[in-house]
Amino acid sequence: MERDLLSAGESAARRPRLDDVAAAVGVSPATVSLVLRGVAGPSAATRERVLEAASQLGYRPDRAASLLASRRSRLVGVVMDIANPFHTQLVQDVQDAAERHGYDLVLSTLTRSRDEQRAVETLLDSRCEALILIGPQAPAEQLAELDRQLPVVAVGRPLPAAKVDVVRAADDEGVVLAVEHLIGLGHRDITYVDGGRGAIPLLRRHGYQRAMRAHGLGEQVRVIRGGNTEESGALAARGVLDTGPAPTAMLTFNDRAAMGLLDALIRAGVDVPGAVSVVGYDDSPFSRLAHVDLTTVSQNTPELTEHAMAAVVERLDGGRTEPREVVVRPRLMVRGTTTPPPG
Amino acid sequence: MERDLLSAGESAARRPRLDDVAAAVGVSPATVSLVLRGVAGPSAATRERVLEAASQLGYRPDRAASLLASRRSRLVGVVMDIANPFHTQLVQDVQDAAERHGYDLVLSTLTRSRDEQRAVETLLDSRCEALILIGPQAPAEQLAELDRQLPVVAVGRPLPAAKVDVVRAADDEGVVLAVEHLIGLGHRDITYVDGGRGAIPLLRRHGYQRAMRAHGLGEQVRVIRGGNTEESGALAARGVLDTGPAPTAMLTFNDRAAMGLLDALIRAGVDVPGAVSVVGYDDSPFSRLAHVDLTTVSQNTPELTEHAMAAVVERLDGGRTEPREVVVRPRLMVRGTTTPPPG
DNA sequence: GACCTGCTTTAAAGCGCTTCAATAGTGTGG
DNA sequence: CCACACTATTGAAGCGCTTTAAAGCAGGTC
Numbered sequence A, B: 001m002e003r004d005l006l007s008a009g010e011s012a013a014r015r016p017r018l019d020d021v022a023a024a025v026g027v028s029p030a031t032v033s034l035v036l037r038g039v040a041g042p043s044a045a046t047r048e049r050v051l052e053a054a055s056q057l058g059y060r061p062d063r064a065a066s067l068l069a070s071r072r073s074r075l076v077g078v079v080m081d082i083a084n085p086f087h088t089q090l091v092q093d094v095q096d097a098a099e100r101h102g103y104d105l106v107l108s109t110l111t112r113s114r115d116e117q118r119a120v121e122t123l124l125d126s127r128c129e130a131l132i133l134i135g136p137q138a139p140a141e142q143l144a145e146l147d148r149q150l151p152v153v154a155v156g157r158p159l160p161a162a163k164v165d166v167v168r169a170a171d172d173e174g175v176v177l178a179v180e181h182l183i184g185l186g187h188r189d190i191t192y193v194d195g196g197r198g199a200i201p202l203l204r205r206h207g208y209q210r211a212m213r214a215h216g217l218g219e220q221v222r223v224i225r226g227g228n229t230e231e232s233g234a235l236a237a238r239g240v241l242d243t244g245p246a247p248t249a250m251l252t253f254n255d256r257a258a259m260g261l262l263d264a265l266i267r268a269g270v271d272v273p274g275a276v277s278v279v280g281y282d283d284s285p286f287s288r289l290a291h292v293d294l295t296t297v298s299q300n301t302p303e304l305t306e307h308a309m310a311a312v313v314e315r316l317d318g319g320r321t322e323p324r325e326v327v328v329r330p331r332l333m334v335r336g337t338t339t340p341p342p343g
Numbered sequence C: 001g002a003c004c005t006g007c008t009t010t011a012a013a014g015c016g017c018t019t020c021a022a023t024a025g026t027g028t029g030g
Numbered sequence D: 001c002c003a004c005a006c007t008a009t010t011g012a013a014g015c016g017c018t019t020t021a022a023a024g025c026a027g028g029t030c
Helices: A002-007 A018-025 A029-036 A044-057 A063-069 A085-100 A116-125 A140-147 A171-185 A199-214 A230-242 A255-267 A301-317 B002-007 B018-025 B029-036 B044-057 B063-069 B085-100 B116-125 B140-147 B171-185 B199-214 B230-242 B255-267 B301-317
Strands: A075-081 A104-110 A130-134 A152-155 A165-169 A190-193 A222-224 A249-252 A277-279 A296-298 A325-328 A331-333 B075-081 B104-110 B130-134 B152-155 B165-169 B190-193 B222-224 B249-252 B277-279 B296-298 B325-328 B331-333
Touching: A018 A029, A018 A044, A029 A044, A063 B063, A075 A085, A075 A116, A085 A104, A085 A130, A085 A301, A085 B104, A104 A116, A104 B085, A104 B104, A116 A130, A130 A301, A140 A152, A152 A301, A165 A171, A165 A301, A171 A190, A171 A199, A171 A249, A171 A277, A171 A296, A171 A331, A190 A199, A190 A230, A199 A222, A222 A230, A230 A249, A230 A255, A249 A255, A255 A277, A255 B255, A301 A325, B018 B029, B018 B044, B029 B044, B075 B085, B075 B116, B085 B104, B085 B130, B085 B301, B104 B116, B116 B130, B130 B301, B140 B152, B152 B301, B165 B171, B165 B301, B171 B190, B171 B199, B171 B249, B171 B277, B171 B296, B171 B331, B190 B199, B190 B230, B199 B222, B222 B230, B230 B249, B230 B255, B249 B255, B255 B277, B301 B325
Parallel strands: A075 A104, A075 A130, A130 A152, A152 A165, A165 A325, A190 A222, A190 A249, A249 A277, B075 B104, B075 B130, B130 B152, B152 B165, B165 B325, B190 B222, B190 B249, B249 B277
Antiparallel strands: A296 A331, B296 B331
């Protein structure tokens, strides 16, 4: 009885195939395939009838089958850390960029039990034509090796002497922008809360030092220990408040540190921006919240992702083979935590 | 010349296929397939030789091909909003749960240009056997319709008279827990900052009202307007401070509102938790930050996702057909923003 | 030596689509 | 009226794997 229900009448629910559409219209499967993919050839009349029948039957192409049959997959794999807001932001933009270029995305996320290696393997097995790795952790050499298999674009991580495409923001310039903004407001006593080890913290720190010196403030350079978390920012704030007069402005390595810094300052009764101006880095979603309203530097994710996609397209469709580095200029987002210094 | 480079010698880089492995070992493709999938049959000796040859050649199965050829895909589709931290948290847990049950995940994210409908369609085209929808927006009826095609589990959204599986947290109970915690600390004057329209805000509000009455505090019930954003929390705080004496404790609809509330209170010089205790809802990542240290209610995502996966497995492998609702008990996370009332 | 048993291995038929050479149809100019 | 150039359509061969019925084979049994 149950079998009857399943196999009888309109139920059965077998998903319609290309052949079913073809049979319904009275043309060959080849024609249907051409019509559905919008390939030139079939006449307008045929197109219409096929389209009609397809939607009538509720036909949906099977991706596995088309993937297997087509020479190209037009699939770009993306490796990201789903727990990282900056990554999720980028992915959204990449999604749009991919669509614009006629590619589809396959997401592969890092989790507790799934490292970069495995994430990449999944993508390779899925017939991706290129890989976009957001903030990849793997050694540069391993990335180069991977690049021999298919185009690889590393986003947001500076790779010295890279053998793969790199798209990143000019982090030093970003900090220069921030420093110059503060100097423009009249600040001279500007402290930088460092981000720790690594290529990115290094770049940003250098940006600070360079900008200060360039404006004759070499004497005022003051870098204090920090990190990339709220805690480290809070710690830095307390350190500054405990040791002599506070500067009139502070820059942090990133927004998270800025958040901790802000919180500690406010709790200590320091007026922000009245007494101390604060600038973060990243333009993270919470920096935009009305009650935070943090002046910060944007990595310009739309441009970052557009270049990443462009790099993919160039190598896939444009025949480029030499790796390239694209450096995107960050943008200063002036908001409420910066004003001229007191007095 | 270039063609030579490509087609000559070990390069050519054509990806090895099952046949290549079979040829290398001198067995049939069928045998290789069996070995690689760990199916019983091939002898230990054959297994070893096949495995050896496979790794030797760097063979990796083509997912599109196996997907197409196999009866089952063991693929579960997940629809999520990648911009929502709660969703990303859930996805991480689902990833683990799926792995434990021997399923693979296909992620489909909502973006500006990609709504739920399209996200679902992509998954259907990818041969998913079941769908997990995180906080689905579609009308209940549409979900029911979808459920006729394949098992659907809605996570985190209460669906009245659901025709699909629902896994959600007992939001009313969560607030009850929070209220009782405050009462236990000695609070009587407890205000609730509401979350606005919708099923979830309703549940939480009711939880508050019920708990207050159950403890003889019906007179003290005070619900003020709020929302689900930092701004709404900040607004609520200002409202409370402007109108008469502040309560000794406040509950908010969610952590984001709690963040805004905290910020506004602290800026106004109110001691938290000394003068006012605050409880949020969601146990979001930032509530755990040392400098926030917010007492809040956890939706217990590991349990939520485990049940979601279990529901999928039951329907796919266990033959269950009737939809079911699973309600998970939330957990109170007592942290630093709650203490006994002053005085 | 014929025959059965139980374990390994394999041939062959797809999975649902794309691709492309080849065919059929339709006018045009000579 | 035929050769020619098009345009529209299609047959058939895969894409790289899984699956299943059947074949092969070794070792016992009588």
